[in-house]
Amino acid sequence: MVRRSRIVGCGSYLPRNVVTNHDLAQRVDTSDDWITQRTGIRSRHLAAPDEKTSDLALAAARNALEHAGIPASDVDLIVLATTTPDHTFPATATRVQAELGITQGFAFDLQAVCSGFVFALSVADNFIRLGQAKTALVIGAETFSRILDWEDRTTCVLFGDGAGAVVLQAAEDEGTTADRGILSTHLHSDGRHYELLWVDGGPSATQSTGHVRMVGQDVFRHAVTRLSEVVIEALEANGLSAAEIDWLVPHQANKRIIEGTARKLKMPVEKVVMTVDHHGNTSAASIPLALAEAVHDGRIKQGDLVLMEAMGGGFTWGSALVRM
Structure with missing residues:
Protein backbone atom coordinates (compact mmCIF):
# COMPACT_ATOMS: atom_id res chain seq x y z
CA MET A 1 0.00 0.00 0.00
CA VAL A 2 1.10 3.56 -0.76
CA ARG A 3 0.27 6.69 1.23
CA ARG A 4 -1.33 9.31 -1.04
CA SER A 5 -2.55 12.90 -0.63
CA ARG A 6 -6.15 13.16 -1.81
CA ILE A 7 -7.84 16.44 -2.71
CA VAL A 8 -11.06 16.24 -0.71
CA GLY A 9 -12.20 19.86 -0.90
CA CYS A 10 -11.77 22.95 -3.09
CA GLY A 11 -12.56 26.56 -2.30
CA SER A 12 -12.11 30.04 -3.71
CA TYR A 13 -12.62 33.71 -3.06
CA LEU A 14 -12.65 36.74 -5.36
CA PRO A 15 -12.98 40.32 -4.06
CA ARG A 16 -16.23 42.10 -4.85
CA ASN A 17 -14.61 44.96 -6.79
CA VAL A 18 -14.66 44.03 -10.48
CA VAL A 19 -12.58 46.14 -12.87
CA THR A 20 -13.29 45.70 -16.58
CA ASN A 21 -11.04 46.50 -19.51
CA HIS A 22 -13.25 49.50 -20.22
CA ASP A 23 -12.61 50.71 -16.66
CA LEU A 24 -8.84 50.41 -17.18
CA ALA A 25 -9.07 52.30 -20.47
CA GLN A 26 -10.16 55.33 -18.45
CA ARG A 27 -6.96 55.07 -16.42
CA VAL A 28 -4.20 54.09 -18.88
CA ASP A 29 -3.67 54.23 -22.64
CA THR A 30 -5.30 50.94 -23.58
CA SER A 31 -8.58 49.49 -24.87
CA ASP A 32 -10.80 46.49 -24.37
CA ASP A 33 -9.88 45.17 -27.84
CA TRP A 34 -6.13 45.53 -27.19
CA ILE A 35 -6.27 43.66 -23.88
CA THR A 36 -8.72 40.97 -25.00
CA GLN A 37 -6.91 40.12 -28.25
CA ARG A 38 -3.51 39.82 -26.59
CA THR A 39 -4.45 38.17 -23.31
CA GLY A 40 -8.04 36.92 -23.33
CA ILE A 41 -8.68 38.94 -20.15
CA ARG A 42 -11.92 40.91 -19.94
CA SER A 43 -12.06 41.76 -16.23
CA ARG A 44 -10.27 41.24 -12.94
CA HIS A 45 -11.09 41.54 -9.22
CA LEU A 46 -9.24 43.99 -6.98
CA ALA A 47 -9.08 43.76 -3.19
CA ALA A 48 -10.71 46.54 -1.19
CA PRO A 49 -8.32 48.92 0.61
CA ASP A 50 -8.94 47.10 3.91
CA GLU A 51 -8.63 43.59 2.42
CA LYS A 52 -5.31 41.84 2.97
CA THR A 53 -3.94 38.66 1.43
CA SER A 54 -4.78 36.83 4.67
CA ASP A 55 -8.44 37.87 4.35
CA LEU A 56 -8.66 36.41 0.85
CA ALA A 57 -6.81 33.27 1.91
CA LEU A 58 -9.03 32.80 4.95
CA ALA A 59 -12.24 33.04 2.88
CA ALA A 60 -10.95 30.50 0.34
CA ALA A 61 -9.77 28.16 3.13
CA ARG A 62 -13.16 28.25 4.86
CA ASN A 63 -14.87 27.54 1.54
CA ALA A 64 -12.57 24.55 0.91
CA LEU A 65 -13.09 23.14 4.41
CA GLU A 66 -16.86 23.47 4.04
CA HIS A 67 -16.71 21.70 0.68
CA ALA A 68 -14.62 18.91 2.23
CA GLY A 69 -16.91 18.61 5.24
CA ILE A 70 -13.87 18.72 7.50
CA PRO A 71 -13.54 20.89 10.63
CA ALA A 72 -10.59 23.29 10.81
CA SER A 73 -9.48 21.48 13.98
CA ASP A 74 -8.44 18.50 11.82
CA VAL A 75 -5.88 20.55 9.88
CA ASP A 76 -2.29 20.01 10.99
CA LEU A 77 -0.50 21.75 8.10
CA ILE A 78 -1.06 25.00 6.19
CA VAL A 79 1.11 25.94 3.21
CA LEU A 80 0.23 29.34 1.77
CA ALA A 81 1.71 30.28 -1.59
CA THR A 82 1.92 34.06 -2.02
CA THR A 83 4.12 36.79 -3.43
CA THR A 84 2.16 39.47 -1.59
CA PRO A 85 2.20 38.60 2.15
CA ASP A 86 0.47 40.81 4.71
CA HIS A 87 3.82 41.67 6.29
CA THR A 88 7.48 40.86 5.71
CA PHE A 89 7.04 38.55 8.71
CA PRO A 90 5.46 36.58 10.32
CA ALA A 91 4.15 34.23 7.65
CA THR A 92 0.68 35.09 6.42
CA ALA A 93 -0.18 31.40 6.86
CA THR A 94 0.05 31.82 10.63
CA ARG A 95 -2.58 34.59 10.46
CA VAL A 96 -4.89 32.19 8.62
CA GLN A 97 -4.10 29.46 11.14
CA ALA A 98 -5.05 31.72 14.04
CA GLU A 99 -8.26 32.96 12.40
CA LEU A 100 -9.33 29.35 11.80
CA GLY A 101 -8.75 28.59 15.48
CA ILE A 102 -6.04 26.02 14.74
CA THR A 103 -3.47 25.69 17.52
CA GLN A 104 -1.75 22.43 16.54
CA GLY A 105 0.49 21.54 13.63
CA PHE A 106 2.43 24.12 11.63
CA ALA A 107 1.91 26.81 9.01
CA PHE A 108 4.25 28.67 6.67
CA ASP A 109 4.40 30.69 3.45
CA LEU A 110 6.01 29.63 0.18
CA GLN A 111 7.17 32.01 -2.55
CA ALA A 112 7.48 30.80 -6.14
CA VAL A 113 5.34 33.54 -7.73
CA CYS A 114 2.89 32.12 -10.30
CA SER A 115 4.19 28.58 -9.77
CA GLY A 116 3.54 28.94 -6.05
CA PHE A 117 0.47 26.74 -5.80
CA VAL A 118 2.09 23.80 -7.62
CA PHE A 119 5.19 24.17 -5.41
CA ALA A 120 3.02 24.37 -2.27
CA LEU A 121 0.99 21.32 -3.35
CA SER A 122 4.21 19.37 -3.82
CA VAL A 123 5.57 20.41 -0.41
CA ALA A 124 2.34 19.49 1.40
CA ASP A 125 2.14 16.20 -0.50
CA ASN A 126 5.64 15.27 0.65
CA PHE A 127 4.80 16.03 4.29
CA ILE A 128 1.75 13.78 4.02
CA ARG A 129 3.63 10.99 2.22
CA LEU A 130 6.26 11.03 4.99
CA GLY A 131 3.59 10.79 7.67
CA GLN A 132 4.39 14.22 9.12
CA ALA A 133 0.88 15.52 8.41
CA LYS A 134 -2.56 13.99 7.89
CA THR A 135 -4.73 16.90 6.76
CA ALA A 136 -3.35 19.94 4.96
CA LEU A 137 -4.68 23.22 3.66
CA VAL A 138 -2.85 24.36 0.52
CA ILE A 139 -3.69 27.94 -0.39
CA GLY A 140 -2.72 30.30 -3.18
CA ALA A 141 -3.60 33.90 -2.34
CA GLU A 142 -2.54 37.24 -3.80
CA THR A 143 -3.23 40.96 -3.62
CA PHE A 144 -1.12 41.53 -6.72
CA SER A 145 -2.75 44.91 -7.33
CA ARG A 146 -0.58 46.26 -4.50
CA ILE A 147 2.65 45.75 -6.48
CA LEU A 148 1.48 46.98 -9.89
CA ASP A 149 2.60 50.15 -11.62
CA TRP A 150 -0.76 51.54 -12.69
CA GLU A 151 0.91 53.66 -15.36
CA ASP A 152 2.51 50.64 -17.07
CA ARG A 153 -0.12 49.32 -19.45
CA THR A 154 1.97 46.27 -20.33
CA THR A 155 1.61 44.85 -16.80
CA CYS A 156 -1.27 46.49 -14.94
CA VAL A 157 -3.87 45.08 -17.34
CA LEU A 158 -2.75 41.50 -16.72
CA PHE A 159 -3.15 40.92 -13.01
CA GLY A 160 -5.88 40.63 -10.40
CA ASP A 161 -6.44 39.61 -6.79
CA GLY A 162 -7.94 36.42 -5.43
CA ALA A 163 -7.43 33.20 -3.49
CA GLY A 164 -8.00 29.50 -3.97
CA ALA A 165 -7.50 26.56 -1.63
CA VAL A 166 -7.61 22.79 -1.47
CA VAL A 167 -7.83 20.38 1.44
CA LEU A 168 -5.49 17.40 1.25
CA GLN A 169 -6.04 14.29 3.33
CA ALA A 170 -3.85 11.21 3.74
CA ALA A 171 -5.16 7.93 2.29
CA GLU A 172 -3.75 4.44 1.67
CA ASP A 173 -3.97 3.07 -1.87
CA GLU A 174 -2.57 0.47 -4.26
CA GLY A 175 0.13 2.69 -5.72
CA THR A 176 -1.14 2.74 -9.32
CA THR A 177 -2.26 5.59 -11.59
CA ALA A 178 -5.84 4.53 -10.88
CA ASP A 179 -5.43 5.73 -7.27
CA ARG A 180 -7.19 8.90 -6.20
Whole structure:
Protein backbone atom coordinates (compact mmCIF):
# COMPACT_ATOMS: atom_id res chain seq x y z
CA MET A 1 0.00 0.00 0.00
CA VAL A 2 1.10 3.56 -0.76
CA ARG A 3 0.27 6.69 1.23
CA ARG A 4 -1.33 9.31 -1.04
CA SER A 5 -2.55 12.90 -0.63
CA ARG A 6 -6.15 13.16 -1.81
CA ILE A 7 -7.84 16.44 -2.71
CA VAL A 8 -11.06 16.24 -0.71
CA GLY A 9 -12.20 19.86 -0.90
CA CYS A 10 -11.77 22.95 -3.09
CA GLY A 11 -12.56 26.56 -2.30
CA SER A 12 -12.11 30.04 -3.71
CA TYR A 13 -12.62 33.71 -3.06
CA LEU A 14 -12.65 36.74 -5.36
CA PRO A 15 -12.98 40.32 -4.06
CA ARG A 16 -16.23 42.10 -4.85
CA ASN A 17 -14.61 44.96 -6.79
CA VAL A 18 -14.66 44.03 -10.48
CA VAL A 19 -12.58 46.14 -12.87
CA THR A 20 -13.29 45.70 -16.58
CA ASN A 21 -11.04 46.50 -19.51
CA HIS A 22 -13.25 49.50 -20.22
CA ASP A 23 -12.61 50.71 -16.66
CA LEU A 24 -8.84 50.41 -17.18
CA ALA A 25 -9.07 52.30 -20.47
CA GLN A 26 -10.16 55.33 -18.45
CA ARG A 27 -6.96 55.07 -16.42
CA VAL A 28 -4.20 54.09 -18.88
CA ASP A 29 -3.67 54.23 -22.64
CA THR A 30 -5.30 50.94 -23.58
CA SER A 31 -8.58 49.49 -24.87
CA ASP A 32 -10.80 46.49 -24.37
CA ASP A 33 -9.88 45.17 -27.84
CA TRP A 34 -6.13 45.53 -27.19
CA ILE A 35 -6.27 43.66 -23.88
CA THR A 36 -8.72 40.97 -25.00
CA GLN A 37 -6.91 40.12 -28.25
CA ARG A 38 -3.51 39.82 -26.59
CA THR A 39 -4.45 38.17 -23.31
CA GLY A 40 -8.04 36.92 -23.33
CA ILE A 41 -8.68 38.94 -20.15
CA ARG A 42 -11.92 40.91 -19.94
CA SER A 43 -12.06 41.76 -16.23
CA ARG A 44 -10.27 41.24 -12.94
CA HIS A 45 -11.09 41.54 -9.22
CA LEU A 46 -9.24 43.99 -6.98
CA ALA A 47 -9.08 43.76 -3.19
CA ALA A 48 -10.71 46.54 -1.19
CA PRO A 49 -8.32 48.92 0.61
CA ASP A 50 -8.94 47.10 3.91
CA GLU A 51 -8.63 43.59 2.42
CA LYS A 52 -5.31 41.84 2.97
CA THR A 53 -3.94 38.66 1.43
CA SER A 54 -4.78 36.83 4.67
CA ASP A 55 -8.44 37.87 4.35
CA LEU A 56 -8.66 36.41 0.85
CA ALA A 57 -6.81 33.27 1.91
CA LEU A 58 -9.03 32.80 4.95
CA ALA A 59 -12.24 33.04 2.88
CA ALA A 60 -10.95 30.50 0.34
CA ALA A 61 -9.77 28.16 3.13
CA ARG A 62 -13.16 28.25 4.86
CA ASN A 63 -14.87 27.54 1.54
CA ALA A 64 -12.57 24.55 0.91
CA LEU A 65 -13.09 23.14 4.41
CA GLU A 66 -16.86 23.47 4.04
CA HIS A 67 -16.71 21.70 0.68
CA ALA A 68 -14.62 18.91 2.23
CA GLY A 69 -16.91 18.61 5.24
CA ILE A 70 -13.87 18.72 7.50
CA PRO A 71 -13.54 20.89 10.63
CA ALA A 72 -10.59 23.29 10.81
CA SER A 73 -9.48 21.48 13.98
CA ASP A 74 -8.44 18.50 11.82
CA VAL A 75 -5.88 20.55 9.88
CA ASP A 76 -2.29 20.01 10.99
CA LEU A 77 -0.50 21.75 8.10
CA ILE A 78 -1.06 25.00 6.19
CA VAL A 79 1.11 25.94 3.21
CA LEU A 80 0.23 29.34 1.77
CA ALA A 81 1.71 30.28 -1.59
CA THR A 82 1.92 34.06 -2.02
CA THR A 83 4.12 36.79 -3.43
CA THR A 84 2.16 39.47 -1.59
CA PRO A 85 2.20 38.60 2.15
CA ASP A 86 0.47 40.81 4.71
CA HIS A 87 3.82 41.67 6.29
CA THR A 88 7.48 40.86 5.71
CA PHE A 89 7.04 38.55 8.71
CA PRO A 90 5.46 36.58 10.32
CA ALA A 91 4.15 34.23 7.65
CA THR A 92 0.68 35.09 6.42
CA ALA A 93 -0.18 31.40 6.86
CA THR A 94 0.05 31.82 10.63
CA ARG A 95 -2.58 34.59 10.46
CA VAL A 96 -4.89 32.19 8.62
CA GLN A 97 -4.10 29.46 11.14
CA ALA A 98 -5.05 31.72 14.04
CA GLU A 99 -8.26 32.96 12.40
CA LEU A 100 -9.33 29.35 11.80
CA GLY A 101 -8.75 28.59 15.48
CA ILE A 102 -6.04 26.02 14.74
CA THR A 103 -3.47 25.69 17.52
CA GLN A 104 -1.75 22.43 16.54
CA GLY A 105 0.49 21.54 13.63
CA PHE A 106 2.43 24.12 11.63
CA ALA A 107 1.91 26.81 9.01
CA PHE A 108 4.25 28.67 6.67
CA ASP A 109 4.40 30.69 3.45
CA LEU A 110 6.01 29.63 0.18
CA GLN A 111 7.17 32.01 -2.55
CA ALA A 112 7.48 30.80 -6.14
CA VAL A 113 5.34 33.54 -7.73
CA CYS A 114 2.89 32.12 -10.30
CA SER A 115 4.19 28.58 -9.77
CA GLY A 116 3.54 28.94 -6.05
CA PHE A 117 0.47 26.74 -5.80
CA VAL A 118 2.09 23.80 -7.62
CA PHE A 119 5.19 24.17 -5.41
CA ALA A 120 3.02 24.37 -2.27
CA LEU A 121 0.99 21.32 -3.35
CA SER A 122 4.21 19.37 -3.82
CA VAL A 123 5.57 20.41 -0.41
CA ALA A 124 2.34 19.49 1.40
CA ASP A 125 2.14 16.20 -0.50
CA ASN A 126 5.64 15.27 0.65
CA PHE A 127 4.80 16.03 4.29
CA ILE A 128 1.75 13.78 4.02
CA ARG A 129 3.63 10.99 2.22
CA LEU A 130 6.26 11.03 4.99
CA GLY A 131 3.59 10.79 7.67
CA GLN A 132 4.39 14.22 9.12
CA ALA A 133 0.88 15.52 8.41
CA LYS A 134 -2.56 13.99 7.89
CA THR A 135 -4.73 16.90 6.76
CA ALA A 136 -3.35 19.94 4.96
CA LEU A 137 -4.68 23.22 3.66
CA VAL A 138 -2.85 24.36 0.52
CA ILE A 139 -3.69 27.94 -0.39
CA GLY A 140 -2.72 30.30 -3.18
CA ALA A 141 -3.60 33.90 -2.34
CA GLU A 142 -2.54 37.24 -3.80
CA THR A 143 -3.23 40.96 -3.62
CA PHE A 144 -1.12 41.53 -6.72
CA SER A 145 -2.75 44.91 -7.33
CA ARG A 146 -0.58 46.26 -4.50
CA ILE A 147 2.65 45.75 -6.48
CA LEU A 148 1.48 46.98 -9.89
CA ASP A 149 2.60 50.15 -11.62
CA TRP A 150 -0.76 51.54 -12.69
CA GLU A 151 0.91 53.66 -15.36
CA ASP A 152 2.51 50.64 -17.07
CA ARG A 153 -0.12 49.32 -19.45
CA THR A 154 1.97 46.27 -20.33
CA THR A 155 1.61 44.85 -16.80
CA CYS A 156 -1.27 46.49 -14.94
CA VAL A 157 -3.87 45.08 -17.34
CA LEU A 158 -2.75 41.50 -16.72
CA PHE A 159 -3.15 40.92 -13.01
CA GLY A 160 -5.88 40.63 -10.40
CA ASP A 161 -6.44 39.61 -6.79
CA GLY A 162 -7.94 36.42 -5.43
CA ALA A 163 -7.43 33.20 -3.49
CA GLY A 164 -8.00 29.50 -3.97
CA ALA A 165 -7.50 26.56 -1.63
CA VAL A 166 -7.61 22.79 -1.47
CA VAL A 167 -7.83 20.38 1.44
CA LEU A 168 -5.49 17.40 1.25
CA GLN A 169 -6.04 14.29 3.33
CA ALA A 170 -3.85 11.21 3.74
CA ALA A 171 -5.16 7.93 2.29
CA GLU A 172 -3.75 4.44 1.67
CA ASP A 173 -3.97 3.07 -1.87
CA GLU A 174 -2.57 0.47 -4.26
CA GLY A 175 0.13 2.69 -5.72
CA THR A 176 -1.14 2.74 -9.32
CA THR A 177 -2.26 5.59 -11.59
CA ALA A 178 -5.84 4.53 -10.88
CA ASP A 179 -5.43 5.73 -7.27
CA ARG A 180 -7.19 8.90 -6.20
CA GLY A 181 -4.74 11.54 -5.06
CA ILE A 182 -1.57 13.31 -6.15
CA LEU A 183 0.27 10.90 -8.43
CA SER A 184 3.38 13.04 -8.92
CA THR A 185 4.72 16.60 -8.89
CA HIS A 186 7.60 18.05 -10.90
CA LEU A 187 9.37 21.30 -9.97
CA HIS A 188 12.03 23.40 -11.70
CA SER A 189 13.72 26.79 -11.55
CA ASP A 190 16.34 28.69 -13.52
CA GLY A 191 17.62 31.86 -11.88
CA ARG A 192 19.42 33.07 -15.02
CA HIS A 193 16.10 34.63 -16.07
CA TYR A 194 15.62 36.54 -12.81
CA GLU A 195 15.10 39.97 -14.39
CA LEU A 196 12.74 38.93 -17.18
CA LEU A 197 9.88 38.87 -14.67
CA TRP A 198 10.53 40.49 -11.32
CA VAL A 199 9.61 43.19 -8.79
CA ASP A 200 12.09 46.06 -8.61
CA GLY A 201 11.95 46.41 -4.84
CA GLY A 202 12.20 44.54 -1.56
CA PRO A 203 13.23 44.88 2.10
CA SER A 204 16.90 44.09 1.48
CA ALA A 205 17.36 45.80 -1.90
CA THR A 206 15.35 49.01 -1.69
CA GLN A 207 13.46 48.95 1.62
CA SER A 208 10.28 49.33 -0.45
CA THR A 209 7.70 47.05 -2.06
CA GLY A 210 8.53 47.88 -5.68
CA HIS A 211 6.53 47.17 -8.84
CA VAL A 212 6.20 44.28 -11.28
CA ARG A 213 8.48 44.50 -14.31
CA MET A 214 8.32 42.09 -17.23
CA VAL A 215 9.93 41.43 -20.61
CA GLY A 216 6.75 40.07 -22.11
CA GLN A 217 7.96 38.42 -25.33
CA ASP A 218 10.72 36.48 -23.58
CA VAL A 219 8.36 35.34 -20.83
CA PHE A 220 5.82 34.17 -23.42
CA ARG A 221 8.43 32.18 -25.35
CA HIS A 222 9.84 30.49 -22.25
CA ALA A 223 6.35 29.78 -20.87
CA VAL A 224 5.08 27.79 -23.85
CA THR A 225 8.31 25.76 -24.04
CA ARG A 226 8.75 25.06 -20.34
CA LEU A 227 5.08 24.32 -19.66
CA SER A 228 4.93 21.80 -22.50
CA GLU A 229 8.10 20.14 -21.23
CA VAL A 230 6.92 19.84 -17.64
CA VAL A 231 3.55 18.42 -18.72
CA ILE A 232 5.30 15.77 -20.82
CA GLU A 233 7.59 15.05 -17.85
CA ALA A 234 4.55 14.33 -15.66
CA LEU A 235 2.95 12.08 -18.26
CA GLU A 236 6.13 10.10 -18.87
CA ALA A 237 6.77 9.67 -15.14
CA ASN A 238 3.39 7.98 -14.84
CA GLY A 239 3.36 6.07 -18.14
CA LEU A 240 0.39 8.03 -19.45
CA SER A 241 -0.46 9.86 -22.68
CA ALA A 242 -2.00 13.29 -23.15
CA ALA A 243 -5.14 11.57 -24.47
CA GLU A 244 -5.70 10.02 -21.02
CA ILE A 245 -5.87 13.42 -19.29
CA ASP A 246 -9.44 14.43 -18.53
CA TRP A 247 -8.64 18.06 -17.71
CA LEU A 248 -5.71 20.43 -18.05
CA VAL A 249 -5.85 23.13 -15.36
CA PRO A 250 -3.12 25.60 -16.30
CA HIS A 251 -1.88 28.75 -14.64
CA GLN A 252 -4.25 31.45 -15.84
CA ALA A 253 -1.76 33.98 -17.19
CA ASN A 254 -2.68 34.56 -20.79
CA LYS A 255 -5.12 32.87 -23.15
CA ARG A 256 -2.49 32.64 -25.92
CA ILE A 257 0.00 30.87 -23.63
CA ILE A 258 -2.68 28.41 -22.52
CA GLU A 259 -3.77 27.71 -26.09
CA GLY A 260 -0.14 27.43 -27.26
CA THR A 261 0.60 24.83 -24.59
CA ALA A 262 -2.56 22.87 -25.43
CA ARG A 263 -1.61 22.85 -29.14
CA LYS A 264 1.88 21.52 -28.37
CA LEU A 265 0.26 18.70 -26.38
CA LYS A 266 -2.41 18.15 -29.04
CA MET A 267 -5.07 18.57 -26.37
CA PRO A 268 -8.52 19.84 -27.45
CA VAL A 269 -9.47 23.18 -25.92
CA GLU A 270 -12.62 21.51 -24.55
CA LYS A 271 -10.40 19.70 -22.02
CA VAL A 272 -8.72 22.89 -20.81
CA VAL A 273 -10.13 24.82 -17.84
CA MET A 274 -9.80 28.50 -18.72
CA THR A 275 -10.91 31.21 -16.30
CA VAL A 276 -8.42 33.96 -17.13
CA ASP A 277 -11.11 36.01 -18.90
CA HIS A 278 -12.91 36.96 -15.68
CA HIS A 279 -10.14 37.20 -13.09
CA GLY A 280 -6.91 37.77 -15.00
CA ASN A 281 -3.57 36.53 -13.75
CA THR A 282 -3.87 36.02 -9.99
CA SER A 283 -0.38 34.49 -9.71
CA ALA A 284 -0.32 31.70 -7.08
CA ALA A 285 -4.11 31.85 -6.76
CA SER A 286 -4.93 31.16 -10.40
CA ILE A 287 -4.72 27.35 -10.51
CA PRO A 288 -6.76 26.73 -7.34
CA LEU A 289 -9.31 29.33 -8.50
CA ALA A 290 -9.71 27.53 -11.83
CA LEU A 291 -9.76 24.11 -10.15
CA ALA A 292 -12.43 25.16 -7.64
CA GLU A 293 -14.61 26.66 -10.37
CA ALA A 294 -14.47 23.50 -12.49
CA VAL A 295 -15.12 21.24 -9.49
CA HIS A 296 -18.04 23.27 -8.22
CA ASP A 297 -19.72 23.63 -11.62
CA GLY A 298 -19.48 19.86 -12.16
CA ARG A 299 -16.94 19.73 -14.99
CA ILE A 300 -14.28 18.00 -12.91
CA LYS A 301 -15.64 14.89 -11.21
CA GLN A 302 -14.29 12.33 -8.77
CA GLY A 303 -11.96 9.95 -10.58
CA ASP A 304 -10.98 12.44 -13.29
CA LEU A 305 -7.28 12.73 -14.15
CA VAL A 306 -6.24 16.37 -13.82
CA LEU A 307 -2.95 17.93 -14.87
CA MET A 308 -1.96 21.30 -13.41
CA GLU A 309 0.98 23.37 -14.67
CA ALA A 310 2.42 26.82 -14.05
CA MET A 311 5.37 29.07 -14.71
CA GLY A 312 6.40 32.18 -12.79
CA GLY A 313 9.16 34.64 -12.08
CA GLY A 314 12.55 33.27 -11.19
CA PHE A 315 11.97 31.49 -13.57
CA THR A 316 10.08 28.76 -11.74
CA TRP A 317 7.83 26.15 -13.33
CA GLY A 318 6.16 22.91 -12.37
CA SER A 319 3.35 20.43 -12.83
CA ALA A 320 1.17 18.18 -10.71
CA LEU A 321 -0.78 15.14 -11.86
CA VAL A 322 -3.81 14.37 -9.70
CA ARG A 323 -6.58 11.80 -9.74
CA MET A 324 -9.55 13.61 -8.21
